[in-house]
Amino acid sequence: MSDNEQKDANGWTPTLLKQRRRRAAIMGIALAIMVTMFFLVTVVRLSANIAASGQ
Amino acid sequence: MSQIKNETLNQAQEPASLDAGSAADYIALMKPRVMSLVVFTGLIGMVMAPGTMHPIMAISAIVLIAVGAGASAALNMWYDADIDAVMSRTQDRPVPSGRVDGDAALSFGLWMSGLSVLSMAVLINYLSAALLAFTIFFYAVVYTMYLKRRTAQNIVIGGAAGALPPVIGWAAASNSVSLEPLIFFAIIFIWTPPHFWALALVKNEDYKTANVPMLPVTAGTATTLNQIVAYSVVLIGVVMLPYILGFSGMLYAAGAAVLNLIFISLAVLLRFADDTQRNRLATMLFAYSIFYLFLIFTLLLADRLVG
Known part of the structure:
Protein backbone atom coordinates (compact mmCIF):
# COMPACT_ATOMS: atom_id res chain seq x y z
CA MET A 1 0.00 0.00 0.00
CA SER A 2 1.38 3.40 -0.97
CA ASP A 3 1.36 6.27 1.53
CA ASN A 4 0.40 8.59 -1.34
CA GLU A 5 -2.93 6.93 -1.93
CA GLN A 6 -5.89 9.21 -1.45
CA LYS A 7 -8.06 8.42 1.56
CA ASP A 8 -11.83 8.78 1.58
CA ALA A 9 -13.77 10.52 4.36
CA ASN A 10 -13.39 7.46 6.62
CA GLY A 11 -9.67 7.06 5.99
CA TRP A 12 -9.97 4.17 3.52
CA THR A 13 -7.56 3.98 0.59
CA PRO A 14 -8.46 2.16 -2.68
CA THR A 15 -6.03 -0.64 -1.75
CA LEU A 16 -7.61 -1.13 1.67
CA LEU A 17 -11.09 -1.11 0.13
CA LYS A 18 -10.02 -3.68 -2.46
CA GLN A 19 -8.57 -5.91 0.27
CA ARG A 20 -11.77 -5.55 2.28
CA ARG A 21 -13.94 -6.49 -0.70
CA ARG A 22 -11.80 -9.58 -1.37
CA ARG A 23 -11.92 -10.63 2.29
CA ALA A 24 -15.69 -10.14 2.32
CA ALA A 25 -16.05 -12.28 -0.82
CA ILE A 26 -13.94 -15.08 0.70
CA MET A 27 -15.89 -14.87 3.95
CA GLY A 28 -19.10 -15.15 1.92
CA ILE A 29 -17.81 -18.24 0.12
CA ALA A 30 -16.72 -19.77 3.45
CA LEU A 31 -20.17 -19.13 4.93
CA ALA A 32 -21.83 -20.67 1.89
CA ILE A 33 -19.63 -23.77 2.26
CA MET A 34 -20.51 -23.99 5.94
CA VAL A 35 -24.25 -23.69 5.30
CA THR A 36 -24.03 -26.32 2.54
CA MET A 37 -22.05 -28.59 4.87
CA PHE A 38 -24.69 -28.29 7.62
CA PHE A 39 -27.48 -28.92 5.09
CA LEU A 40 -25.84 -31.98 3.54
CA VAL A 41 -24.92 -33.54 6.90
CA THR A 42 -28.52 -33.01 8.08
CA VAL A 43 -29.81 -34.78 4.95
CA VAL A 44 -27.35 -37.66 5.46
CA ARG A 45 -28.37 -38.06 9.11
CA LEU A 46 -32.08 -37.84 8.32
CA SER A 47 -31.68 -40.44 5.56
CA ALA A 48 -29.82 -42.77 7.93
CA ASN A 49 -32.48 -42.35 10.62
CA ILE A 50 -35.32 -42.95 8.14
CA ALA A 51 -33.56 -46.04 6.81
CA ALA A 52 -32.99 -47.32 10.36
CA SER A 53 -36.63 -46.76 11.39
CA GLY A 54 -37.87 -48.65 8.33
CA GLN A 55 -35.93 -51.82 9.20
CA MET B 1 -13.51 13.85 29.46
CA SER B 2 -14.54 15.52 26.21
CA GLN B 3 -10.94 15.24 24.96
CA ILE B 4 -10.97 11.47 25.53
CA LYS B 5 -14.32 11.27 23.77
CA ASN B 6 -12.98 13.22 20.77
CA GLU B 7 -9.93 10.93 20.57
CA THR B 8 -12.22 7.92 20.65
CA LEU B 9 -14.31 9.39 17.87
CA ASN B 10 -11.21 10.12 15.79
CA GLN B 11 -10.01 6.55 16.30
CA ALA B 12 -13.41 5.27 15.24
CA GLN B 13 -13.07 7.13 11.96
CA GLU B 14 -9.80 5.37 11.12
CA PRO B 15 -10.08 2.06 9.30
CA ALA B 16 -10.41 -0.59 11.99
CA SER B 17 -7.25 -2.64 12.47
CA LEU B 18 -9.38 -5.71 11.80
CA ASP B 19 -9.64 -4.58 8.22
CA ALA B 20 -5.93 -4.72 7.45
CA GLY B 21 -4.33 -7.61 5.60
CA SER B 22 -5.17 -9.47 2.44
CA ALA B 23 -6.96 -12.80 2.20
CA ALA B 24 -3.58 -14.42 1.49
CA ASP B 25 -2.29 -13.06 4.80
CA TYR B 26 -5.15 -14.71 6.66
CA ILE B 27 -4.44 -17.99 4.88
CA ALA B 28 -0.76 -17.65 5.87
CA LEU B 29 -1.95 -17.07 9.45
CA MET B 30 -3.35 -20.61 9.40
CA LYS B 31 0.06 -22.17 8.57
CA PRO B 32 -1.20 -24.08 5.52
CA ARG B 33 1.87 -26.34 5.27
CA VAL B 34 1.47 -27.53 8.87
CA MET B 35 -2.26 -27.81 8.23
CA SER B 36 -1.63 -30.17 5.30
CA LEU B 37 0.20 -32.63 7.58
CA VAL B 38 -2.57 -32.34 10.18
CA VAL B 39 -5.27 -32.96 7.57
CA PHE B 40 -3.36 -35.88 6.11
CA THR B 41 -2.79 -37.67 9.43
CA GLY B 42 -6.39 -36.91 10.47
CA LEU B 43 -7.63 -38.44 7.23
CA ILE B 44 -5.55 -41.58 7.77
CA GLY B 45 -6.97 -41.93 11.30
CA MET B 46 -10.46 -41.64 9.83
CA VAL B 47 -9.85 -44.18 7.06
CA MET B 48 -8.20 -46.67 9.41
CA ALA B 49 -11.06 -46.54 11.94
CA PRO B 50 -13.55 -49.40 12.03
CA GLY B 51 -16.90 -49.01 10.30
CA THR B 52 -17.89 -46.82 7.41
CA MET B 53 -18.39 -43.09 7.34
CA HIS B 54 -20.55 -41.29 4.81
CA PRO B 55 -18.25 -39.30 2.45
CA ILE B 56 -20.06 -36.04 3.25
CA MET B 57 -19.53 -36.61 6.98
CA ALA B 58 -15.88 -37.50 6.32
CA ILE B 59 -15.27 -34.37 4.22
CA SER B 60 -16.99 -32.23 6.87
CA ALA B 61 -14.82 -33.73 9.63
CA ILE B 62 -11.63 -33.13 7.63
CA VAL B 63 -12.63 -29.52 6.88
CA LEU B 64 -13.32 -28.94 10.58
CA ILE B 65 -10.01 -30.51 11.64
CA ALA B 66 -8.28 -28.19 9.12
CA VAL B 67 -10.15 -25.15 10.45
CA GLY B 68 -9.28 -26.09 14.03
CA ALA B 69 -5.60 -26.52 13.10
CA GLY B 70 -5.65 -23.16 11.31
CA ALA B 71 -7.29 -21.52 14.31
CA SER B 72 -4.64 -22.75 16.72
CA ALA B 73 -1.93 -21.59 14.28
CA ALA B 74 -3.49 -18.11 14.17
CA LEU B 75 -3.55 -17.98 17.99
CA ASN B 76 0.09 -19.11 18.02
CA MET B 77 1.08 -16.37 15.58
CA TRP B 78 -0.81 -13.76 17.60
CA TYR B 79 0.92 -14.70 20.86
CA ASP B 80 4.38 -15.28 19.37
CA ALA B 81 4.51 -12.09 17.28
CA ASP B 82 7.27 -10.66 19.50
CA ILE B 83 9.62 -13.62 19.07
CA ASP B 84 8.63 -14.17 15.43
CA ALA B 85 9.73 -10.58 14.73
CA VAL B 86 13.34 -11.25 15.76
CA MET B 87 13.73 -14.62 14.04
CA SER B 88 14.77 -14.69 10.37
CA ARG B 89 12.56 -17.74 9.65
CA THR B 90 9.39 -16.09 10.98
CA GLN B 91 9.81 -12.34 10.71
CA ASP B 92 7.84 -12.18 7.46
CA ARG B 93 4.77 -13.81 9.02
CA PRO B 94 1.61 -11.68 8.76
CA VAL B 95 1.57 -10.37 12.36
CA PRO B 96 5.25 -9.46 12.96
CA SER B 97 5.47 -7.94 9.47
CA GLY B 98 2.48 -5.73 10.32
CA ARG B 99 0.28 -6.98 7.47
CA VAL B 100 -2.28 -8.34 9.95
CA ASP B 101 -2.99 -6.63 13.25
CA GLY B 102 -2.42 -8.73 16.39
CA ASP B 103 -5.99 -8.18 17.61
CA ALA B 104 -7.30 -9.29 14.22
CA ALA B 105 -5.22 -12.48 14.41
CA LEU B 106 -6.53 -13.13 17.94
CA SER B 107 -10.19 -12.68 17.04
CA PHE B 108 -9.72 -14.69 13.83
CA GLY B 109 -8.18 -17.55 15.86
CA LEU B 110 -10.84 -17.45 18.56
CA TRP B 111 -13.77 -17.35 16.11
CA MET B 112 -12.34 -20.18 14.02
CA SER B 113 -11.66 -22.26 17.15
CA GLY B 114 -15.23 -21.85 18.40
CA LEU B 115 -16.67 -22.47 14.95
CA SER B 116 -14.66 -25.64 14.33
CA VAL B 117 -15.32 -27.20 17.75
CA LEU B 118 -19.05 -26.39 17.85
CA SER B 119 -19.56 -27.54 14.26
CA MET B 120 -17.67 -30.76 15.01
CA ALA B 121 -19.96 -31.37 18.01
CA VAL B 122 -23.12 -30.70 16.00
CA LEU B 123 -22.17 -32.40 12.74
CA ILE B 124 -19.89 -35.29 13.76
CA ASN B 125 -19.81 -36.29 17.45
CA TYR B 126 -18.95 -34.93 20.89
CA LEU B 127 -15.83 -37.06 21.33
CA SER B 128 -14.09 -35.69 18.23
CA ALA B 129 -15.23 -32.15 19.17
CA ALA B 130 -13.78 -32.55 22.67
CA LEU B 131 -10.50 -33.88 21.25
CA LEU B 132 -10.35 -31.00 18.76
CA ALA B 133 -11.00 -28.47 21.55
CA PHE B 134 -8.29 -30.09 23.68
CA THR B 135 -5.84 -30.00 20.75
CA ILE B 136 -6.44 -26.29 20.11
CA PHE B 137 -6.17 -25.52 23.84
CA PHE B 138 -3.01 -27.60 24.22
CA TYR B 139 -1.27 -25.99 21.24
CA ALA B 140 -2.37 -22.40 21.82
CA VAL B 141 -2.28 -22.24 25.62
CA VAL B 142 -0.13 -25.07 27.03
CA TYR B 143 2.54 -25.08 24.29
CA THR B 144 2.53 -21.54 22.91
CA MET B 145 1.80 -19.54 26.06
CA TYR B 146 3.47 -21.72 28.66
CA LEU B 147 5.96 -24.35 27.51
CA LYS B 148 7.61 -22.64 24.55
CA ARG B 149 9.25 -19.84 26.56
CA ARG B 150 9.93 -21.78 29.74
CA THR B 151 11.46 -25.19 29.10
CA ALA B 152 13.72 -27.01 26.68
CA GLN B 153 11.13 -29.79 26.74
CA ASN B 154 8.69 -27.40 24.99
CA ILE B 155 8.41 -29.31 21.76
CA VAL B 156 8.61 -32.70 23.49
CA ILE B 157 5.47 -32.09 25.56
CA GLY B 158 3.94 -29.69 23.02
CA GLY B 159 4.27 -32.40 20.38
CA ALA B 160 1.10 -33.94 21.84
CA ALA B 161 -0.96 -31.26 20.05
CA GLY B 162 0.47 -32.18 16.66
CA ALA B 163 0.04 -35.88 17.42
CA LEU B 164 -3.69 -35.75 18.13
CA PRO B 165 -5.19 -35.28 14.59
CA PRO B 166 -5.21 -39.03 13.73
CA VAL B 167 -6.96 -39.65 17.06
CA ILE B 168 -9.53 -36.96 16.18
CA GLY B 169 -10.01 -38.54 12.75
CA TRP B 170 -10.47 -41.97 14.32
CA ALA B 171 -12.94 -40.59 16.88
CA ALA B 172 -14.86 -38.76 14.13
CA ALA B 173 -15.33 -42.02 12.23
CA SER B 174 -15.97 -44.43 15.08
CA ASN B 175 -16.99 -42.28 18.08
CA SER B 176 -14.37 -44.16 20.10
CA VAL B 177 -10.64 -44.24 20.81
Missing part, protein backbone atom coordinates in the same frame (compact mmCIF):
# COMPACT_ATOMS: atom_id res chain seq x y z
CA SER B 178 -8.72 -47.51 20.90
CA LEU B 179 -5.12 -48.73 20.81
CA GLU B 180 -4.53 -48.09 17.09
CA PRO B 181 -5.04 -44.29 17.14
CA LEU B 182 -2.94 -44.13 20.29
CA ILE B 183 -0.10 -45.80 18.36
CA PHE B 184 -0.52 -43.20 15.59
CA PHE B 185 -0.37 -40.56 18.33
CA ALA B 186 2.82 -42.12 19.70
CA ILE B 187 4.46 -42.16 16.25
CA ILE B 188 3.95 -38.41 15.73
CA PHE B 189 4.72 -37.63 19.39
CA ILE B 190 8.12 -39.37 19.28
CA TRP B 191 8.82 -38.06 15.75
CA THR B 192 8.40 -34.42 16.82
CA PRO B 193 11.60 -33.89 18.91
CA PRO B 194 14.16 -35.07 16.31
CA HIS B 195 12.21 -33.18 13.62
CA PHE B 196 12.21 -29.87 15.50
CA TRP B 197 15.66 -30.20 17.06
CA ALA B 198 17.16 -30.68 13.60
CA LEU B 199 15.61 -27.33 12.66
CA ALA B 200 16.63 -25.76 15.98
CA LEU B 201 20.27 -26.74 15.33
CA VAL B 202 20.24 -24.81 12.05
CA LYS B 203 18.33 -21.85 13.52
CA ASN B 204 20.17 -21.87 16.85
CA GLU B 205 21.20 -18.20 16.62
CA ASP B 206 17.62 -17.20 15.87
CA TYR B 207 16.32 -19.00 18.94
CA LYS B 208 19.09 -17.50 21.06
CA THR B 209 18.20 -14.00 19.86
CA ALA B 210 14.53 -14.61 20.55
CA ASN B 211 15.37 -16.11 23.97
CA VAL B 212 13.44 -19.29 23.24
CA PRO B 213 14.88 -22.14 25.34
CA MET B 214 15.19 -24.74 22.59
CA LEU B 215 17.43 -27.66 23.53
CA PRO B 216 20.47 -26.49 21.46
CA VAL B 217 20.25 -23.11 23.22
CA THR B 218 19.97 -24.46 26.77
CA ALA B 219 21.94 -27.72 26.62
CA GLY B 220 24.25 -27.20 23.65
CA THR B 221 24.78 -28.93 20.35
CA ALA B 222 26.32 -32.19 21.67
CA THR B 223 23.42 -32.94 24.02
CA THR B 224 20.91 -32.12 21.26
CA LEU B 225 22.63 -34.48 18.84
CA ASN B 226 22.57 -37.28 21.43
CA GLN B 227 18.90 -36.61 22.11
CA ILE B 228 18.11 -36.70 18.37
CA VAL B 229 19.75 -40.13 18.10
CA ALA B 230 17.99 -41.37 21.26
CA TYR B 231 14.55 -40.24 20.06
CA SER B 232 15.26 -41.65 16.58
CA VAL B 233 16.00 -45.08 18.11
CA VAL B 234 12.73 -44.95 20.07
CA LEU B 235 10.91 -43.71 16.95
CA ILE B 236 11.98 -46.62 14.77
CA GLY B 237 10.68 -48.98 17.45
CA VAL B 238 7.36 -47.18 17.82
CA VAL B 239 6.89 -47.03 14.05
CA MET B 240 7.09 -50.84 13.92
CA LEU B 241 4.32 -51.24 16.53
CA PRO B 242 1.45 -51.34 13.99
CA TYR B 243 3.10 -54.44 12.47
CA ILE B 244 4.12 -55.97 15.82
CA LEU B 245 0.61 -55.50 17.22
CA GLY B 246 -0.90 -56.98 14.09
CA PHE B 247 -2.92 -54.16 12.60
CA SER B 248 -0.57 -53.65 9.66
CA GLY B 249 0.97 -56.21 7.32
CA MET B 250 4.22 -56.89 5.50
CA LEU B 251 3.85 -54.00 3.06
CA TYR B 252 3.89 -51.55 5.95
CA ALA B 253 6.65 -53.41 7.79
CA ALA B 254 8.96 -53.50 4.76
CA GLY B 255 8.37 -49.87 3.80
CA ALA B 256 8.71 -48.63 7.39
CA ALA B 257 11.94 -50.61 7.83
CA VAL B 258 13.52 -48.88 4.82
CA LEU B 259 12.33 -45.45 5.95
CA ASN B 260 13.59 -46.15 9.48
CA LEU B 261 17.00 -47.16 8.18
CA ILE B 262 17.38 -43.86 6.33
CA PHE B 263 16.11 -41.90 9.36
CA ILE B 264 18.49 -43.48 11.85
CA SER B 265 21.39 -43.25 9.37
CA LEU B 266 20.82 -39.51 8.96
CA ALA B 267 20.55 -39.06 12.74
CA VAL B 268 23.81 -40.96 13.35
CA LEU B 269 25.61 -39.14 10.50
CA LEU B 270 24.45 -35.86 12.02
CA ARG B 271 25.68 -36.98 15.45
CA PHE B 272 29.21 -37.55 14.16
CA ALA B 273 29.32 -34.74 11.59
CA ASP B 274 31.95 -32.05 11.93
CA ASP B 275 31.06 -28.37 12.18
CA THR B 276 31.23 -27.84 8.42
CA GLN B 277 28.73 -30.60 7.64
CA ARG B 278 26.38 -30.26 10.61
CA ASN B 279 23.96 -27.64 9.24
CA ARG B 280 23.66 -29.41 5.90
CA LEU B 281 22.88 -32.76 7.57
CA ALA B 282 20.49 -31.15 10.07
CA THR B 283 18.60 -29.52 7.17
CA MET B 284 18.52 -32.89 5.40
CA LEU B 285 17.18 -34.65 8.51
CA PHE B 286 14.54 -31.94 8.99
CA ALA B 287 13.37 -32.22 5.38
CA TYR B 288 13.53 -36.02 5.38
CA SER B 289 11.55 -36.23 8.64
CA ILE B 290 8.57 -34.50 6.96
CA PHE B 291 8.78 -36.85 3.99
CA TYR B 292 9.18 -39.79 6.41
CA LEU B 293 6.01 -39.02 8.36
CA PHE B 294 3.97 -38.57 5.18
CA LEU B 295 5.24 -41.91 3.86
CA ILE B 296 4.73 -43.80 7.15
CA PHE B 297 1.06 -42.76 7.20
CA THR B 298 0.72 -43.43 3.46
CA LEU B 299 2.08 -46.94 4.07
CA LEU B 300 -0.45 -47.48 6.87
CA LEU B 301 -3.20 -46.53 4.44
CA ALA B 302 -1.78 -48.53 1.52
CA ASP B 303 -1.38 -51.60 3.71
CA ARG B 304 -4.99 -51.33 4.88
CA LEU B 305 -6.27 -50.89 1.33
CA VAL B 306 -4.20 -53.81 0.01
CA GLY B 307 -4.92 -56.03 3.01
